[in-house]
Amino acid sequence: MIRSWSTWPLRVRLVVTMTVLFAAVLGAIGVASAALLHENLMANLNNQVQDTFMRAAGPGGKDHFMVGPGLAQDAVGVVLDQNGTAQMNGRSDYVTRTLTAGQIAALAAVPADGAFHDITVPGLGAYRALSDPAQGPGSPADSRVVVALPEAHVGETVSELIVTEAVLGVAGVILVGFVGFGLIRVSLRPLDRVAATAARISMLPLHEGEVGRLNRVPAQDTDPRTESGLVGASLNRMIDHVSAALEARHASETRVRQFVADASHELRTPLASIKGYAELTRRSRESVPPDAAYALGRVESEATRMTALVEDLLLLARLDAGRPLEREPVDLAPLVVDAVRDAHAAVPDHRWEVRLPEDAAAEVVGDENRLRQVLVNLLANAGKHTPAGTTVTASLTCEDRWAVLAVADDGPGIPQELLPTVFERFARGDGSRSRKAGSTGLGLAIVAAVVASHGGQVWVTSEPGETVFTVRLPLETSALPAVAVAATS
Numbered sequence: 001m002i003r004s005w006s007t008w009p010l011r012v013r014l015v016v017t018m019t020v021l022f023a024a025v026l027g028a029i030g031v032a033s034a035a036l037l038h039e040n041l042m043a044n045l046n047n048q049v050q051d052t053f054m055r056a057a058g059p060g061g062k063d064h065f066m067v068g069p070g071l072a073q074d075a076v077g078v079v080l081d082q083n084g085t086a087q088m089n090g091r092s093d094y095v096t097r098t099l100t101a102g103q104i105a106a107l108a109a110v111p112a113d114g115a116f117h118d119i120t121v122p123g124l125g126a127y128r129a130l131s132d133p134a135q136g137p138g139s140p141a142d143s144r145v146v147v148a149l150p151e152a153h154v155g156e157t158v159s160e161l162i163v164t165e166a167v168l169g170v171a172g173v174i175l176v177g178f179v180g181f182g183l184i185r186v187s188l189r190p191l192d193r194v195a196a197t198a199a200r201i202s203m204l205p206l207h208e209g210e211v212g213r214l215n216r217v218p219a220q221d222t223d224p225r226t227e228s229g230l231v232g233a234s235l236n237r238m239i240d241h242v243s244a245a246l247e248a249r250h251a252s253e254t255r256v257r258q259f260v261a262d263a264s265h266e267l268r269t270p271l272a273s274i275k276g277y278a279e280l281t282r283r284s285r286e287s288v289p290p291d292a293a294y295a296l297g298r299v300e301s302e303a304t305r306m307t308a309l310v311e312d313l314l315l316l317a318r319l320d321a322g323r324p325l326e327r328e329p330v331d332l333a334p335l336v337v338d339a340v341r342d343a344h345a346a347v348p349d350h351r352w353e354v355r356l357p358e359d360a361a362a363e364v365v366g367d368e369n370r371l372r373q374v375l376v377n378l379l380a381n382a383g384k385h386t387p388a389g390t391t392v393t394a395s396l397t398c399e400d401r402w403a404v405l406a407v408a409d410d411g412p413g414i415p416q417e418l419l420p421t422v423f424e425r426f427a428r429g430d431g432s433r434s435r436k437a438g439s440t441g442l443g444l445a446i447v448a449a450v451v452a453s454h455g456g457q458v459w460v461t462s463e464p465g466e467t468v469f470t471v472r473l474p475l476e477t478s479a480l481p482a483v484a485v486a487a488t489s
């Protein structure tokens with residue numbers, strides 16, 4: 001199917017338009033010149049016919065019809081008496097030759113009106129004929145003369161012209177097409193470069209982080225006196241605006257992060273004081289009435305909860321800032337053992353199990369403290385969001401180029417509606433149990449951020465009786481290029 005004209009590339013449309021117009025003009029010139037030539041040659045022929053008419057009888061009188069000097073070759077003629085019967089006929093061919101009956105009849109049929117007529121003489125072809133009632137010179141009284149000259153060379157000359165014009169025209173159209181295509185391509189090349197610049201920018205991840213300097217259109221393509229330069233210059237202006245906007249966004253993001261980090265940091269000390277004083281006052285039992293002791297207990301536990309929140313916020317703000325991680329080899333096995341032991345101590349009413357690889361060492365490159373945080377958060381969740389008696393299994397395996405860490409429990413699972421957003425900040429189950437346990441909703445967000453900054457992945461599957469968090473980190477041996485880690489800040 002032919003696509004609609006407006007969807008064709010501009011260069012094709014330009015070339016097609018140009019060549020079609022050129023061909024049309026050439027055609028018009030050709031037709032006009034052929035018509036003009038034909039008209040001219042016909043006028044010429046008419047003169048010759050007229051001339052032949054005058055000379056037909058020749059100097060020798062009626063016996064020498066069609067033999068006079070200056071007669072055009074192949075001129076034919078007849079002399080008719082008043083009954084229309086041919087008296088003489090002939091064809092000038094250096095020697096006069098008689099015409100056949102059919103040829104004579106064709107000539108005799110020419111009306112005697114003094115005008116030129118196109119006729120066909122049998123055996124000879126197209127002729128231009130003239131018959132005049134006025135007597136030809138030297139012809140008998142009451143007779144009339146008809147003479148005719150062949151039109152063949154008029155037709156030949158005109159067709160020769162047409163053929164020449166057609167050959168030259170086709171060659172010209174082809175030439176114009178090629179040269180035009182080349183010219184247009186060269187002149188549209190700057191536009192291609194402008195488009196390439198736009199395409200490159202459109203592929204950049206502009207939605208987050210620091211974008212850095214955007215590639216602008218090269219100066220050679222930004223001359224506003226040309227159309228493509230105008231586009232290039234406009235694009236550059238737009239790129240500058242976008243750059244400025246992105247920088248502003250990044251600066252404001254950085255400010256917010258810095259603010260959160262600073263605020264969290266500043267809150268730590270007063271929170272520790274509140275907690276400390278509340279505890280101190282509560283302990284001095286004699287002076288505190290039971291109501292106040294209860295209130296102080298609440299202050300203390302809320303301060304503890306707030307401390308946890310502030311610590312998490314601070315950690316997240318630091319992860320967001322994309323500060324360079326420690327990059328040293330970390331053996332995950334002892335990390336798992338320690339973390340499970342701690343979890344066991346904190347939540348003794350659960351069953352804790354560890355499965356480690358027997359052969360391979362699961363060594364990854366990264367920040368030990370942050371990786372420990374991942375384990376602590378996952379194990380804390382498995383202890384906190386499940387009832388007593390739940391079995392929690394932490395396992396470590398090596399698969400291909402990955403260290404795979406899984407924390408599984410047979411608790412009630414994560415609510416279905418929470419599951420898709422469970423790694424988001426402040427996403428948490430609304431169960432009173434989790435609130436009581438000092439839930440912040442930031443634990444899994446931290447896990448996700450740490451894992452991502454190590455070039456790994458984390459995901460969860462959960463149904464009642466089986467909840468598994470799986471973390472995949474690139475093994476040290478997989479020689480992950482440093483940029484991959486840095487890029488996922």
Ligand SMILES: Nc1ncnc2c1ncn2[C@@H]1O[C@H](COP(=O)(O)OP(=O)(O)O)[C@@H](O)[C@H]1O
Nearest residue numbers: 381382385413414428429439440441442443444
């Ligand atoms: N092992 C688990 N079993 C059931 N629910 C879980 C488990 N782990 C996480 N959750 C749910 O996911 C929510 C988000 O977890 P998290 O980000 O660590 O926040 P927090 O633990 O502070 O509530 C929790 O509030 C809880 O509802």
Ligand SMILES: [Mg+2]
Nearest residue numbers: 377381443444
């Ligand atoms: Mg948690």
